[in-house]
Amino acid sequence: MQFYLPIAEMPVNVLTVLGMSAAVGFVAGLFGVGGGFLLTPFLIFLGIPAPVAVATASAQIAASSVTGALNAWRRRAVDRKLGLLLISGGLVGTVLGVVFFNAMRRIGQLDLVISLSYIVLLVGIGTMMLVESLRALLRRDGQGEGPVRPAGSHRWFEALPLRTRFQQSGLYVSVLPFLLAGLLFGFIGAVLGIGGGFMLVPALIYIFRIPTAVVVGTSQFQILATMLVATLLHSATSGAVDIILALVLIVGGVIGAQMGVRAGQNIDSRQFRLLLALLILAVGARFLADILVKPVEPFSLVRGEVRG
Amino acid sequence: MRRTLFAALALLPATARAEDLVVLMSTQDVAITSTYTGARVTVFGMIERDASSVSRSGRYDVVVTVAGPGGPVVLREKTRTGPLWINRTLKRYPDLPGFYALMSTGPVPVVANESARERQKLGLGYFLTPSPAPDEAAEAGDAALLRLRKSGGLLIEDIKGVQMPRPNLFSSAIPLPASAPTGRYLVGVTVLASGVPLKTVNTSFVVRKIGFEAYVAAAARDNGLIYGLVTILSAIAIGFIGNLMFRRD
Numbered sequence: 001m002q003f004y005l006p007i008a009e010m011p012v013n014v015l016t017v018l019g020m021s022a023a024v025g026f027v028a029g030l031f032g033v034g035g036g037f038l039l040t041p042f043l044i045f046l047g048i049p050a051p052v053a054v055a056t057a058s059a060q061i062a063a064s065s066v067t068g069a070l071n072a073w074r075r076r077a078v079d080r081k082l083g084l085l086l087i088s089g090g091l092v093g094t095v096l097g098v099v100f101f102n103a104m105r106r107i108g109q110l111d112l113v114i115s116l117s118y119i120v121l122l123v124g125i126g127t128m129m130l131v132e133s134l135r136a137l138l139r140r141d142g143q144g145e146g147p148v149r150p151a152g153s154h155r156w157f158e159a160l161p162l163r164t165r166f167q168q169s170g171l172y173v174s175v176l177p178f179l180l181a182g183l184l185f186g187f188i189g190a191v192l193g194i195g196g197g198f199m200l201v202p203a204l205i206y207i208f209r210i211p212t213a214v215v216v217g218t219s220q221f222q223i224l225a226t227m228l229v230a231t232l233l234h235s236a237t238s239g240a241v242d243i244i245l246a247l248v249l250i251v252g253g254v255i256g257a258q259m260g261v262r263a264g265q266n267i268d269s270r271q272f273r274l275l276l277a278l279l280i281l282a283v284g285a286r287f288l289a290d291i292l293v294k295p296v297e298p299f300s301l302v303r304g305e306v307r308g
Numbered sequence: 309m310r311r312t313l314f315a316a317l318a319l320l321p322a323t324a325r326a327e328d329l330v331v332l333m334s335t336q337d338v339a340i341t342s343t344y345t346g347a348r349v350t351v352f353g354m355i356e357r358d359a360s361s362v363s364r365s366g367r368y369d370v371v372v373t374v375a376g377p378g379g380p381v382v383l384r385e386k387t388r389t390g391p392l393w394i395n396r397t398l399k400r401y402p403d404l405p406g407f408y409a410l411m412s413t414g415p416v417p418v419v420a421n422e423s424a425r426e427r428q429k430l431g432l433g434y435f436l437t438p439s440p441a442p443d444e445a446a447e448a449g450d451a452a453l454l455r456l457r458k459s460g461g462l463l464i465e466d467i468k469g470v471q472m473p474r475p476n477l478f479s480s481a482i483p484l485p486a487s488a489p490t491g492r493y494l495v496g497v498t499v500l501a502s503g504v505p506l507k508t509v510n511t512s513f514v515v516r517k518i519g520f521e522a523y524v525a526a527a528a529r530d531n532g533l534i535y536g537l538v539t540i541l542s543a544i545a546i547g548f549i550g551n552l553m554f555r556r557d
Contacts, residue, residue, distance in 0.1 A: 004344040004486070006517060006524040011345045011486045059543045066547025067554075108382070112395065228540045235536025239528040243539050244342075250543055254550035291392045298386040299452035300395065303379060 007242035008052045014248060016046070021060065021252030028064065028253070029260020030267075031276055032216055034195035034223055036061045037125075039249065041118060041283050048245070050111045054101070054193030055234035055241045060249040061195045062227035064257055069224045072217025079168035079214050083221045085175050086200075089182025090226040096183075097190025098233040104191075105238065108302075115287045117192055122284030125198065129277035136270045157207070169210040177208075182222060190230045195223035328356040329507040331497050338484065340517040346461075346486040349374075349513055355476040355499055369412070369419035369500045370470045371430050372480045376407030376462075376515075377491030383449050399449040401436075406489035407462050408435045411469025411480045421503035428498050428508060432465060461485035490515050 002011045020042050028035030036057050043053035072078050104110040160174030181203060185196035197219050204215040235241045264272075334350040351372055385398040410432065412419055420430050436450055457463035462485060470480040493515065498508045517525055527535045 002343060002345045004340060004342050004521060006521040007528055009487075059539050062540060063543035063547040063550075066544055067551040070548070070551050108397075228543075231540050231543070232533070232536040235528065235539060236532040239532050239535070241528065241536065241539055243524060243528075243535070243542070246539060247542065247546070250546045254546060254554075258550070258554040291394065293393070294388075295386045295393055297456075298393075299398070299449070299456060300384050300386075301453065301456050302382050302384065 003244070003248075005048075005242050005245050007056075007240065008048050008245060010047065012046065012048075012245070017245070017248050018252040020046070021249040022256035022259075025064065025253035025256025025258075026260035026263070027256075027276065027279070029257035029262075030264040030272060031198075031260075032068075032264075033198045033201075034061045034065060035253070035257075036189075036194035036196075037118075037122065037192075037198060037280070038283060039253075040193035041122075041287065043245075044114070045286065048242075049240075050114050051101070051105055051238060051240045052242050052245070054114065054191070055231070055238065056246045056249065057193035058189070058227045058230040058234065059241060059243075059246040060253050061193075062224055062231055063250040064253045065195060065197075065220050065224040065227065067254070067257070068216070068220035072220050075213070075217065077168075077213045077217035078221060079166055079210070079218050081164070082166050082169055082178060082210075082214075083218045085178040086182040086218065086222040087225045089179040089184075090186035090189075090222050091182075091229055093183035093186025093188075094190045094226045094229045094233065097187040098230065098237060100187070101191050101234070102237055114192060115290060117188075119284055119287045119291075121188075121192070121199075122280050123288065126277050126280035126284055129273060130281065133270060133273040133277050137274060166210075168214050169208070171208060171210065173208070182226075185222075186226045186230075189223075189226055190233070195227055197223050326358045327499060327506045328358070329497065329499055329509050330354045330356065331495075331509045331511055333495070333511065333513060336513045338513060338515040339519075340490065340515065340521055341519055342521055344486060344521075346488070347484045347515075348481050349484060349493075350479055350481045351495060351497060352479045353477070353497055353499075353509075355478075355507075357476070366502050367475060368472070368478075368506075369414060369503075370472070370478045370480075371413075371416060371420060371428070371496075371498045371500065372409070372411040372470055372482070373428075373430065373496045374407065374409040374411075374482050375405040375435075375494045375496075377489050377493070378403045378405045379489075380404075381453075383453050385449070385452075399446060399453075401453070405435060406491070407484065407493065408432075408457075409464040409466075409469070409482050410435075411464070411466050411482065413468075413470045413472060413478070415467050419503065420498070420500055420505065424498075424500060424503065424505045428496065428505060430498065432463075435463070460487060462488060484515065488515060490517060 001014045003014045004011045021039065024035045024039045024042065027038060039060060040053050040057040043057060044050050101110065104113050157173055157177045160176050162175045163173055164175055165172045181200060185200050189196045200219050201215050204210050205212055231241060330353060332352040338347045338349060355368055381401045381404045382397055383399045384395045386393040387396050410416065416425065416431050425431050454463060461483065470478050472478045493513050495511045495513065496508060499506045
């Protein structure tokens with residue numbers, strides 16, 4: 001069932017896109033992540049122009065985080081002050097990211113920036129997750145997960161100024177690392193079409209030792225806010241958001257995520273984390289192969305870039 | 309959905325020449341809708357001969373050219389930089405038709421003599437102007453460009469692309485791939501005999517998005533902010549509905 005995408009200017013098979021977004025949604029629901037780091041690369045592999053893939057995926061990520069954000073709000077698993085700081089930093093980062101995105105697109109290097117960033121990101125995160133999940137699998141005696149840190153060890157961020165109390169998270173620390181984290185992930189998210197939850201969540205858990213439920217709930221709000229703004233800014237500045245593609249992705253993602261959440265309740269999460277790590281590495285390897293392996297067809301044609 | 313109405317495009321006034329040429333096209337307006345996967349535009353023609361003119365013994369040949377909207381094109385080549393294969397700009401073509409088809413009743417050098425080819429711009433050489441100072445890289449680039457365009461269906465050279473069911477009737481079906489650009493396509497139809505052009509008719513058709521597709525594309529281009537707002541509101545709405553549908557309480 002072919003459908004012509006008005007912005008990507010190409011026909012796609014709706015069932016392929018629906019199935020792909022449902023599969024990504026399933027993985028996302030299973031692991032409680034947004035899935036943008038898989039969705040955007042898959043769209044690029046399908047032949048969607050990279051700028052359209054990035055801008056459109058942000059709409060899908062926003063939609064899929066609505067559910068998570070609402071559920072977290074109902075369960076009162078949101079640290080409002082932490083969320084506000086992350087979102088403030090995130091909005092600035094998103095604006096900077098969209099500006100950078102358009103500047104790279106103008107000089108014709110956006111595709112290279114996107115694939116290099118994905119290589120660094122996916123190979124890095126994938127390797128870390130692989131090591132961590134292998135360790136967890138070997139440590140099958142059922143001990144608590146997560147790093148065991150000796151009590152009273154020095155934590156660098158405790159020295160920072162502007163300390164404040166985070167009720168829900170049980171913290172009394174500076175606001176600066178959270179503003180900075182929001183900025184960084186907002187920027188990366190706008191350029192690469194990812195929510196950044198799969199980086200933000202572990203960072204908050206491992207570095208600040210905030211309770212997992214609070215981290216997940218709060219980060220959903222950060223992702224929702226930054227991805228909504230990213231979608232809006234991409235639309236307003238480059239017109240690269242394909243609303244038809246976005247709607248198909250959203251529907252597939254919502255359905256897939258629900259199945260993923262259900263499936264996630266009866267499985268050994270450690271084995272599936274290993275699978276996720278391998279999946280991330282595989283996508284990273286695909287990007288890597290593009291620039292490491294001698295291409296079969298070294299030539300490519302692009303429409304003349306807009307200059308000025 | 310293509311218009312099936314046949315549109316009479318060019319009925320030419322009688323000239324001093326003995327042959328007259330009537331060209332019809334299956335459509336003047338190729339509409340890109342949500343189910344668009346490319347289209348086929350057929351050119352029909354009839355060669356009419358003046359009753360008073362001397363009868364011609366040889367057969368007619370026909371060449372049909374279709375040139376899509378032009379624009380700048382950049383040819384990139386992946387070259388080895390250390391361990392990496394990185395795209396580099398190899399050549400820029402300031403104005404290249406986004407689509408080009410050359411359909412004929414036989415090999416163009418056979419059916420048209422040199423002056424005819426030059427005057428009517430028949431041949432791939434007129435699609436791609438040769439570099440003023442050709443070097444190896446530029447020639448390799450030109451060859452790659454032709455290969456890429458051909459494999460994408462955007463450059464067609466078919467020496468059996470014009471059929472003649474009767475000595476004075478012909479038709480040519482031009483397949484447009486889905487990636488063919490939107491805009492005006494110029495069609496040139498030339499009738500020849502013994503390599504000499506007898507008559508040329510120029511006409512055109514348009515490929516454009518219509519209906520919903522056109523509306524969406526125009527909104528994204530002209531009202532980006534409102535378009536973005538609609539997108540995020542639908543995203544929130546669907547997310548919210550999904551949440552209600554699958555809520556586990």
